[in-house]
Amino acid sequence: MTKKILVLPGDGIGQEIMAEAVKVLEKLRANHGLDVEFEWGLVGGAAYDKYGTPLPEETLTRAKAADAILLGAVGAPKYESLDISVRPEKGLLGLRAELKLFSNLRPAIMYPQLVHASTLKPEVVSGLDIMIVRELTGGIYFGKPRGIRTLETGEREGFNTLVYSESEIQRIGRSAFDIAMKRNKRVCSVDKANVLECTELWREVMIEVAKDYPEVKLSHMYVDNAAMQLVRAPKQFDVIVTTNMFGDILSDEASMLTGSIGMLPSASLDAKGKGMYEPIHGSAPDIAGKNIANPLATLLSVAMMLRYSLNAPSLASRIERAVNAVLDQGLRTADIYSEGTKTVSTSEMGDAVTAALAA
Ligand code: IPM
Numbered sequence: 502m503t504k505k506i507l508v509l510p511g512d513g514i515g516q517e518i519m520a521e522a523v524k525v526l527e528k529l530r531a532n533h534g535l536d537v538e539f540e541w542g543l544v545g546g547a548a549y550d551k552y553g554t555p556l557p558e559e560t561l562t563r564a565k566a567a568d569a570i571l572l573g574a575v576g577a578p579k580y581e582s583l584d585i586s587v588r589p590e591k592g593l594l595g596l597r598a599e600l601k602l603f604s605n606l607r608p609a610i611m612y613p614q615l616v617h618a619s620t621l622k623p624e625v626v627s628g629l630d631i632m633i634v635r636e637l638t639g640g641i642y643f644g645k646p647r648g649i650r651t652l653e654t655g656e657r658e659g660f661n662t663l664v665y666s667e668s669e670i671q672r673i674g675r676s677a678f679d680i681a682m683k684r685n686k687r688v689c690s691v692d693k694a695n696v697l698e699c700t701e702l703w704r705e706v707m708i709e710v711a712k713d714y715p716e717v718k719l720s721h722m723y724v725d726n727a728a729m730q731l732v733r734a735p736k737q738f739d740v741i742v743t744t745n746m747f748g749d750i751l752s753d754e755a756s757m758l759t760g761s762i763g764m765l766p767s768a769s770l771d772a773k774g775k776g777m778y779e780p781i782h783g784s785a786p787d788i789a790g791k792n793i794a795n796p797l798a799t800l801l802s803v804a805m806m807l808r809y810s811l812n813a814p815s816l817a818s819r820i821e822r823a824v825n826a827v828l829d830q831g832l833r834t835a836d837i838y839s840e841g842t843k844t845v846s847t848s849e850m851g852d853a854v855t856a857a858l859a860a
């Protein structure tokens with residue numbers, strides 16, 4: 502049966518990178534038997550401009566009906582003065598919450614061709630293959646109470662709440678352990694259990710969950726140490742499982758190990774494996790519209806979509822092989838350029854990957 506993909510380009514470079522994703526999917530549809538149809542929708546600033554809300558009802562309805570969602574990026578400086586409740590980021594957070602996409606997978610893989618694009622020494626990063634499992638619908642991002650209030654003294658006070666229930670911790674723990682079973686069977690749970698009660702519970706629950714996975718080795722690390730270890734010796738990690746905010750921060754950090762934030766895809770899954778797929782980078786307003794953004798994180802997100810939501814693992818591998826092939830050809834967008842390679846535009850990179858799909 503034809504699978505329905507909702508395409509949400511969003512803002513900034515979202516438009517450009519999503520065009521490349523669709524190019525690749527269309528090629529797979531034309532030549533490799535992929536049975537999909539596209540629907541388009543607005544989210545983020547683009548939706549705010551038209552409807553006065555970053556997540557219109559129509560987008561949400563389509564997202565619920567779709568088999569998978571492909572998202573570009575949201576946000577732009579012109580929206581920063583808006584009330585936080587209607588900022589572009591709320592569109593993305595609303596989709597994650599409404600669709601219950603609690604499990605966010607962010608693989609950081611070092612392509613051997615890009616070892617010299619990383620700011621870290623080749624011996625530190627070559628062969629790197631980490632999976633960050635970020636809790637995505639709870640924690641301080643969504644905790645209540647939250648807000649900015651004025652105290653009796655007239656001074657203002659900002660406040661947010663870090664809260665996790667046992668069941669929320671259990672389900673993200675299971676996601677991480679299930680993935681570890683298909684990898685190197687090591688899970689490092691990252692918390693701040695020395696200071697925050699909420700993550701003290703996080704640690705206790707992870708230890709409980711681990712009992713169902715006797716083959717997996719569980720370790721724990723405080724987030725400050727984890728941030729340090731990621732740049733000191735990143736290859737010690739297999740699967741990292743962590744809270745919403747720590748995962749946000751550590752995944753940006755991990756992306757730079759691989760040379761560029763333009764290389765990291767992500768999958769956000771619900772309990773049934775339905776998902777939304779997006780590069781982990783933002784809308785990059787500084788380079789939007791210039792046709793220089795790296796589309797590879799998005800194309801690798803398409804591969805994750807084919808694997809996790811559309812039951813087409815061989816087509817997912819086909820995209821990953823094609824990405825490898827264009828890197829072998831020495832083609833690079835500006836963010837991953839290193840001496841001796843050739844700089845190409847966003848669309849040229851997309852064309853090259855599309856052409857390499859045939860191989
Ligand atoms: C990410 C982004 C988002 C987040 C923003 C755009 C709301 O940084 O997906 O990592 O903080 O989750």
Ligand code: MG
Nearest residue numbers: 749750753781
């Ligand atoms: Mg982020």
